[in-house]
Amino acid sequence: MKSPTYQIHKPLSRIFGLSKLKLLSIFLILSTIILLTSYAWHDLRVLTVGGEDLASPGSDTNEQSNKTKNPKDPDYWTWNTITRFQIYKSASKSTPPLTKTSDDLCHDFPTESLSRVQIVLKTGITESSERVDASMNGVTRCVTNLLVVSDRATELHGHRVHDVLADLAPFAEQINSTDYKLYLDMQRGDTTFDGAKGWMLDRFKFLPMIERAKAVNPTAEWFVFIETDTYFFWDNLFRLLDQFDPSVPLYFGSPSPGFGLEDGKRVWFGYGGSGFVLSKAAVDKLTARKIGSYGEYLDPSLSERYMEVVDRDCCGDSVLGFALYQSGVRLSGMWPMFNAHPLHGIPFGGDQWCQPVISLHKSLFSDMLGLAKWESQRDKTDPVLYSDLSDYLQLGDLTEKEDWDNGDWGGIEQHDTPAQESLDACRQACHDDDSCLSYTWVSEGKCIFMHTIRLGGKKIISSNKLTAGWNNAGILKWRASHRCEAPKWMKPSITRIF
Structure with a gap:
C-alpha cells in the first residue's frame, strides 16, 4: 500500500523568491496606491459639483x-x-x-x-x-x-x-x-x-x-x-x-x-x-x-x-x-x-x-x-x-374698530351660515365659537373668522366698509391655557417656514 501523499504549501515568499521584508514593502506600496486612487476619485467628484463636497460631514446641518x-x-x-x-x-x-x-x-x-x-x-x-x-x-x-x-x-x-x-x-x-x-x-x-x-x-x-x-x-x-x-x-x-x-x-x-x-x-x-x-x-x-x-x-x-x-x-x-x-x-x-x-x-x-x-x-x-x-x-x-x-x-382688551381688517392673513370666510347676515350676527357667531378669536365683517355680506390672535391694520375700501373686532373673553381664556413655562428657542429647520 502506497503511503499517503501530502501537498506541502510553501510560503509566498518562497514561491516568488522574495524575502519577507520585500513582500511587506510591496504590500505597503500597493496599499498606498489604492488609498491615493480613492482620494483622487473623491477630489474629482468634488470638482464635478463646482468645488463643493456635498458629502462632507456637517455640509448640510x-x-x-x-x-x-x-x-x-x-x-x-x-x-x-x-x-x-x-x-x-x-x-x-x-x-x-x-x-x-x-x-x-x-x-x-x-x-x-x-x-x-x-x-x-x-x-x-x-x-x-x-x-x-x-x-x-x-x-x-x-x-x-x-x-x-x-x-x-x-x-x-x-x-x-x-x-x-x-x-x-x-x-x-x-x-x-x-x-x-x-x-x-x-x-x-x-x-x-x-x-x-x-x-x-x-x-x-x-x-x-x-x-x-x-x-x-x-x-x-x-x-x-x-x-x-x-x-x-x-x-x-x-x-x-x-x-x-x-x-x-x-x-x-x-x-x-x-x-x-x-x-x-x-x-x-x-x-x-x-x-x-x-x-x-x-x-x-x-x-x-x-x-x-x-x-x-x-x-x-x-x-x-x-x-x-x-x-x-x-x-x-x-x-x-x-x-x-x-x-x-x-x-x-x-x-x-x-x-x-x-x-x-x-x-x-x-x-x-x-x-x-x-x-x-x-x-x-x-x-x-x-x-x-x-x-x-x-x-x-x-x-x-x-x-x-x-x-x-393689548390683545384681549381691544374694542371693535371700523375701517379695519384683522382677517387678511389666514382668515376663514363663513359660508352659508347666519354669521354672514350682518355685523351683529358675525360678532355674535364669533363669540359663540370657542375657536374664533377675532373677526372681520365686510359690508357686502362677508364674515371672516380668525383662529389666531391678530391686531391687523387700517384698511379703507371705497366699495365696502370693513369692521374688525376681537373675542376678548376667548383670547383671555386661550392665554390662560397657554402659559409659557420656558422660552422655546427653535432648532434649525427648513420645513418650518413662514
Whole structure:
C-alpha cells in the first residue's frame, strides 16, 4: 500500500523568491496606491459639483441633524439665557419703569458686545427719509459701529454710508449688465431715478456688502445684516449668538426657497427682509480665494465670480444663499424667531407664542420707534417672547374698530351660515365659537373668522366698509391655557417656514 501523499504549501515568499521584508514593502506600496486612487476619485467628484463636497460631514446641518433626530425630541431648546443689557427691575416685564425717560433708548445697551458683532444696515438712495429715520432713530440708534451700505456714498445720522456698487463697475462692463447701467445713470444725475429702479439695483448690493463688512471689521465673530424696514430685538439676538460657536460656518435666517438643483431639491436662503446672520467662519468660507506662491490672489473676488448670476436673477438674498450653498454653508432656518410678519400682522398662536422673537419685517414706522422705547424700558431678566408682544399690543382688551381688517392673513370666510347676515350676527357667531378669536365683517355680506390672535391694520375700501373686532373673553381664556413655562428657542429647520 502506497503511503499517503501530502501537498506541502510553501510560503509566498518562497514561491516568488522574495524575502519577507520585500513582500511587506510591496504590500505597503500597493496599499498606498489604492488609498491615493480613492482620494483622487473623491477630489474629482468634488470638482464635478463646482468645488463643493456635498458629502462632507456637517455640509448640510439640517440634513445631518434630521438623520440623527429622535422624533420624540422637541424642535426647540429651553436654554436659560442671560441678557447682556443692564437690568432694571419693574412691576412686570412688560411694564416700563416710570423713573426713566422714553428718550433714553441706549442707557442699557451693551456696546461692548459690538466688538464681536458687526451690524450692517442696507439702504438705497430711493428709500424714503421717513423709513431710514425710523430705523436709525429706533432700531439701530444704539449701534455705535453700524456699517451702512448703499448705492451712493453719503452720510446718515452721523454714520458714513459706503457705496458698495462702485467696485462692481469693471465686472458689470464685462457682462454688459443693463440693470447695473441704472447705477451709472444715477451717478450722472438721472432725475428720473425712482423706487422701481432702486429695487432693480438692490440685488447687486448683497455680495459686495458681505465683502465690505469683512474688510471693515475682519475680527468680528458675527455679521448681522438688516434692512431699513427690519426690526431687530437686540437682547434676544445677543442671547441667541451666545449659544453658538462662531468658528463653525453658520447662516441664520427665515427660510425661503431659492435656486433649484438638478436632483430636484432646492437651495434655501435667509429672507433679506427678516435679516440674517453669518458667523465669521461662514463669511471666511464664502469669501475664500486661492493664493499664489507670491501671496497674490489667483481667484476673482466673490462679487466678480457671481456677477453674471446676480444680473440674471431677481433677488440678491437668493443669490447669496446659492453662493453660500456652493461654499458648503447651509441655511439654519430659524423661523418664527426670524419673522417676515410686521408687528400688526403677527398671527399670535401656538407657533408664535412662547418663542423668542428676533426680527420683524415691514412694521409701521411708528411701531418701530414705539418698540424701541418699550424695549429700552422693560425688565430684561427674560427674553422677549411673542406672548410679550401680545401684551404690548393689548390683545384681549381691544374694542371693535371700523375701517379695519384683522382677517387678511389666514382668515376663514363663513359660508352659508347666519354669521354672514350682518355685523351683529358675525360678532355674535364669533363669540359663540370657542375657536374664533377675532373677526372681520365686510359690508357686502362677508364674515371672516380668525383662529389666531391678530391686531391687523387700517384698511379703507371705497366699495365696502370693513369692521374688525376681537373675542376678548376667548383670547383671555386661550392665554390662560397657554402659559409659557420656558422660552422655546427653535432648532434649525427648513420645513418650518413662514
